[in-house]
Amino acid sequence: MEQAKSNTIEPTSSSSGRQAPPTTKSFKPNLMASLSAGFFLFISGGMSLIQSLGFIYFGFIMESRHILYCWFIAMALGALIAVLLVYVVPKKYIMAAASVMVLVGGIIRVSSPNSEDALIAARYFNGLGVGVATISYLMYAGELSENRRRGLNLGLEQLGISIGIALQMIMATQWPYSWSLSQDALQGILDIFMVVLTMGSLIYFIE
Numbered sequence: 646m647e648q649a650k651s652n653t654i655e656p657t658s659s660s661s662g663r664q665a666p667p668t669t670k671s672f673k674p675n676l677m678a679s680l681s682a683g684f685f686l687f688i689s690g691g692m693s694l695i696q697s698l699g700f701i702y703f704g705f706i707m708e709s710r711h712i713l714y715c716w717f718i719a720m721a722l723g724a725l726i727a728v729l730l731v732y733v734v735p736k737k738y739i740m741a742a743a744s745v746m747v748l749v750g751g752i753i754r755v756s757s758p759n760s761e762d763a764l765i766a767a768r769y770f771n772g773l774g775v776g777v778a779t780i781s782y783l784m785y786a787g788e789l790s791e792n793r794r795r796g797l798n799l800g801l802e803q804l805g806i807s808i809g810i811a812l813q814m815i816m817a818t819q820w821p822y823s824w825s826l827s828q829d830a831l832q833g834i835l836d837i838f839m840v841v842l843t844m845g846s847l848i849y850f851i852e
Contacts, residue, residue, distance in 0.1 A: 676789060678849035680798055682740050683782030684805045685839040685846070689747050690720075690775035691809020692832055693768055700817045712761060716768040723776020731781055737850045739781045740843070746774030748840040754833025764829060771836065 697716040723743075730739060750770035757763035779802065786798040812835070820828045 676798075678846045679789075680782070680786055680801055682744075682843045682846035682850060683778050683785075684801045685842045686740075686743060686747055686775060686778045687782075687802055687805025688809040688812070689751075689771060689836045689839045690778075691806035691811075692813040692835065693750075693771045693775070693809075694806065695810040695813045696817070696832075697768065700814055709761065709765075712765050712768065715765050716772040719769040719772025720776035720779075723773040723778075724780050725776075726773075727777040727780035731784055736781050736785050737847060740778060740850065741847055743774040743778040743781070744840050744843045744847070746770045746777070747836055747843075750774065751833040751836030751840065754829050754836065756833075758827040758829040758833065767833070 693716050697713055699713065723746075727739060747770070750767040753763050753767040753770065782802055783799065786801070787795065813832070816828050816831060820831070
């Protein structure tokens with residue numbers, strides 16, 4: 646019995662069966678390009694999210710509370726639409742449609758930054774696009790990601806929203822409302838820029 650005990654080998658970290666951490670050799674550019682398509686849209690969504698919670702630049706005069714909750718209504722509708730379409734329409738086309746919605750919202754912001762009705766319409770388009778993109782992205786990232794990187798890939802959604810929130814809070818507190826370029830027009834420009842990056846990522850999108 647004593648000899649049998651002495652021959653017992655305790656498991657070490659090298660034989661524990663743990664997977665090695667990701668390296669540059671395991672990096673998949675096409676997959677990351679596909680995930681970045683949603684990431685850029687979530688930055689735009691983060692800006693509209695925090696703006697809908699009241700972080701609006703000081704020079705803006707709100708006439709209706711509709712402007713505060715319209716984005717959330719649109720996002721809920723967009724998510725519902727995505728649930729119905731995600732198993733029928735290829736995800737690449739769903740993300741492209743979401744990009745077009747965010748693009749329309751950005752163009753409206755740039756065109757009429759001082760019209761509350763126009764800004765409400767812009768938030769509806771942005772909310773629809775982000776809602777559609779959220780469901781599609783989470784399902785896509787969960788299906789294609791490896792076990793050891795699934796959390797990282799899914800976390801890009803929250804990272805994008807957090808970056809958007811930070812950008813909007815900085816603009817709302819630091820942007821001089823006396824400037825000819827309003828903060829809403831700047832946000833529209835950023836929305837258009839994010840859509841351009843998204844469209845570029847969709848070129849390498851894989852199903």
